Amino acid sequence: MKQLKNDNIIDESGCLIFANQCLQELYNKKEHYRHELNVKTTRLSGYNCSMEYTIKKFVQQGLQSLHIEINEHIATVQYHYTNIIIQQTYFAQNPNTNQIQSSLLII
Known part of the structure; x- marks a missing residue:
């Protein structure tokens, strides 16, 4: 977004692409942490x-x-x-x- 702003090329499609990239990154992190939690909880006795x-x-x-x-x-x-x-x-x-x-x- 900073690059788009510096180039004065801020339009709806650019913002939408940026927002979708951020959402995808958040989804990937969520899935990574969900997997990590599952791995760690299966190792716990009494969970x-x-x-x-x-x-x-x-x-x-x-x-x-x-x-x-x-x-x-x-x-x-x-x-x-x-x-x-x-x-x-x-x-x-x-x-x-x-x-x-x-x-x-x-x-």
């Missing part, structure tokens, strides 16, 4: 469903703050993306210097 439930609850509680942080990043990306689209649309209308100056005062 049962109650322990698994407790671990899941503990992890879910820890992920709540991470979920809030991720939502914050998503909202920030959406805001900046929308802002860039609005700016591009505005400048595509070829505003004159006075219009640009007055729009800067509004911001």
Whole structure:
């Protein structure tokens, strides 16, 4: 995304590709950790469903703050993306210097 931003090539398809790559990376990590957990729990003697439930609850509680942080990043990306689209649309209308100056005062 930084490269796209530096090149001023931010469009919907570029953002979608980036988002899909991030989702794929997260999915791969999730599967890796799920496999790692399965391997480690099969080695434990006395591991049962109650322990698994407790671990899941503990992890879910820890992920709540991470979920809030991720939502914050998503909202920030959406805001900046929308802002860039609005700016591009505005400048595509070829505003004159006075219009640009007055729009800067509004911001």
